[in-house]
Amino acid sequence: MNLVELLRALSDQFGVSGFEGEIRDWIYTNIKDKVDDIQTDALGNLIATINPGRDFIMMLDAHMDEIGIMVSYVEEGGFLRFASIGGWDPRVFPAKQVEIKSRDGKKHRGVIGASPPHIQTPEEQKQALKVEDLFVDIGAQSKEEVFARGIDVGSPGNLYYPFQLLERNRVMGKALDDRVGCAVLIRSLEYLWTNRPDFTLVANFAVSEEVGLRGARTAAHQIKPDVALAIEGTVGADTPGIPAHRCPARLGKGPAISVADHSIIVHPSLVAFIEEVAKALKIPWQHKVPLFGSTDAGAIHLTGKGVLTGIVSVPCRYIHSPSSVLDLQDFEHTVSLVIELIRRGREIKKQTKQN
Ligand SMILES: [Zn+2]
Numbered sequence: 001m002n003l004v005e006l007l008r009a010l011s012d013q014f015g016v017s018g019f020e021g022e023i024r025d026w027i028y029t030n031i032k033d034k035v036d037d038i039q040t041d042a043l044g045n046l047i048a049t050i051n052p053g054r055d056f057i058m059m060l061d062a063h064m065d066e067i068g069i070m071v072s073y074v075e076e077g078g079f080l081r082f083a084s085i086g087g088w089d090p091r092v093f094p095a096k097q098v099e100i101k102s103r104d105g106k107k108h109r110g111v112i113g114a115s116p117p118h119i120q121t122p123e124e125q126k127q128a129l130k131v132e133d134l135f136v137d138i139g140a141q142s143k144e145e146v147f148a149r150g151i152d153v154g155s156p157g158n159l160y161y162p163f164q165l166l167e168r169n170r171v172m173g174k175a176l177d178d179r180v181g182c183a184v185l186i187r188s189l190e191y192l193w194t195n196r197p198d199f200t201l202v203a204n205f206a207v208s209e210e211v212g213l214r215g216a217r218t219a220a221h222q223i224k225p226d227v228a229l230a231i232e233g234t235v236g237a238d239t240p241g242i243p244a245h246r247c248p249a250r251l252g253k254g255p256a257i258s259v260a261d262h263s264i265i266v267h268p269s270l271v272a273f274i275e276e277v278a279k280a281l282k283i284p285w286q287h288k289v290p291l292f293g294s295t296d297a298g299a300i301h302l303t304g305k306g307v308l309t310g311i312v313s314v315p316c317r318y319i320h321s322p323s324s325v326l327d328l329q330d331f332e333h334t335v336s337l338v339i340e341l342i343r344r345g346r347e348i349k350k351q352t353k354q355n
Contacts, residue, residue, distance in 0.1 A: 001030075003328060004171060006183050008163040011173030014101060016068030016156040017085050017211045020044050023064045023179075027205050031186055034193040035203075045219040046205040050192055056199035058345045059225035059307075060188065060338070061216050061296045062181030062232070063209030066174065067320055068158040069136075071100065071151060078140030079113070082157065083131065086210035090131045092159075092321050098136055100157040102150030109160070110138035159322035169328045170251070176326055177233035177319040178209065184231045184314070187335045188342065197342055209296050213263065216296035220303040227348045228309040229341060230297040231334070233326065234258075234288055236315035248292045249315035251327045254284030255334040258311035260291055263298020270310045273348055277340050283333040288313060308349065312337060 001009070015023030024046050032038050035048040046064070067086030074080055080100065084090070094114035099107040113135050117125065136157065140146045163173035173179075185203045192201060202223045207215035220228065238250035249256040257274050258266055278285040288311075301309040314334045317325040341348070 003331065004165055006186065007171055007173065007176070007180065010179035010182050011163040011175055014099070014107070014158060015064050015066050015175065016158055017065040017208045019101065019156040020064045020207045024205065027064065027182060027186070031189055034189050041218060041222065043215050043218050044207040045215045047219060047223065048189065048203045048205075050189065050201045051196060052200055054198070054200040056346055057202060057223060057225045058197070058199060058342060059202050059204060059220060059223050059228040059300065060185055060342075061204045061206055061219070061228060061230045061300060062185045063178045063206040063215065063296055064182060065207055065210050066158060066177075066179070067210045068156055069098065071153055071155040071157070073153065074143045074146050075135065076143055078138070078142050078146050080136040080138065080146065080151070082134070082136055085156070087320055089320065090134075091128050093131065093134055094129055096159045096322060097161070098157050099160040100136065100138060100151055100155055102155060104150050106150070108138045108149060108151060110136045113137050161322040166325065170325055171328065172323050172325045174322045174324070176316045176324040178231075180233040180314045180316065180326060180331060181231035183331065184335055184338055188338050191339050192342065197345060199345060201342060206296055213294065213296050213299035217299040217303060220300040220307060224304055225300075225307055227345065228297070228300045228307050229338065230295045230300065230309065230311045231338060232295050232311060232313040233316040233319060233324070234313035235292055235319055236317040236326070239317060245289065248289045249286060249313065251315050251317060251325070252330065253286045253315070254278075254330055255337050256286050256288035256313040256315055258288045258295070258297070258313065261288070261293050261295055261298070261311070262291055263294035264301050264309065264311070266297070266310055267308055270308055270348065274310055274312065274337075274341065277344060278337055281336055281340055283336055285333070285337070312341070
């Protein structure tokens with residue numbers, strides 16, 4: 001599968017936090033023949049292993065889940081009130097197309113209703129709408145019709161905008177945070193299946209990162225890694241009006257290496273090691289400007305006796321919206337960096353002195 005088709009398939013799968021079944025099944029089907037062992041745990045993490053049982057364990061993590069919505073109340077007239085799942089800016093919602101997943105797995109298209117400017121008062125036009133003011137219209141005309149379609153309180157939904165290839169090596173799609181990280185893990189496993197490390201490598205496709213780094217915590221508890229790397233799609237904000245010091249990462253400038261975010265301060269000698277490996281590869285790379293966002297690294301490094309954990313990210317513009325944009329070269333460079341970090345995995349621990 002070529003890179004664009006891989007990203008398209010991952011981006012278009014449904015996988016709102018807590019409802020990752022479809023994206024997990026897709027990843028399972030596409031990696032099961034390239035790993036020695038593959039398991040799904042009680043929370044839904046997909047944990048794939050190459051070389052089980054060795055003396056040194058390296059964990060890779062990318063989260064499968066995406067932010068979404070959940071039906072919270074069904075109105076008499078068939079409109080659906082909803083709650084946010086994950087970190088949305090509610091100003092993104094009005095007039096967006098959605099799909100709601102019913103209990104039989106079917107998707108029901110609809111739109112988040114927005115009142116037309118014609119009927120708004122001047123005061124209303126100045127106000128940002130809150131989630132409580134909004135509703136989804138799936139074309140149903142009564143609540144009985146909604147229930148008959150298998151939709152009820154708790155039904156998940158997402159803002160569905162199909163993946164597209166843009167000009168100049170750039171693609172656009174929903175959920176690239178963190179389906180791009182899933183793609184990095186898949187490409188890394190494909191390489192390592194025939195170029196095996198001399199230790200145990202465990203790739204965790206995590207659930208429920210967007211609602212509090214939940215899946216990675218229980219996965220790391222089981223895996224007990226010596227070192228770990230979280231792979232993310234991070235905030236690319238190299239757009240008009242954003243000052244440089246508030247721009248976490250830039251498109252086209254290579255993988256973003258995290259020094260710290262709101263969930264972890266990466267061990268300084270691990271940061272130095274990742275930088276050294278990137279320099280040796282002669283690929284472009286950048287620091288992610290601290291301290292924006294949180295990552296699964298925050299959960300992983302606090303498990304067991306503490307786990308040495310780093311973060312490498314692909315910059316994505318407009319994350320936590322239905323149309324994020326990334327650069328395919330950044331992706332390729334991130335894969336090269338991650339594979340080299342795995343190849344030199346044992347050195348990470350040896351070279352990491354006290355901070
Ligand atoms: Zn993420």
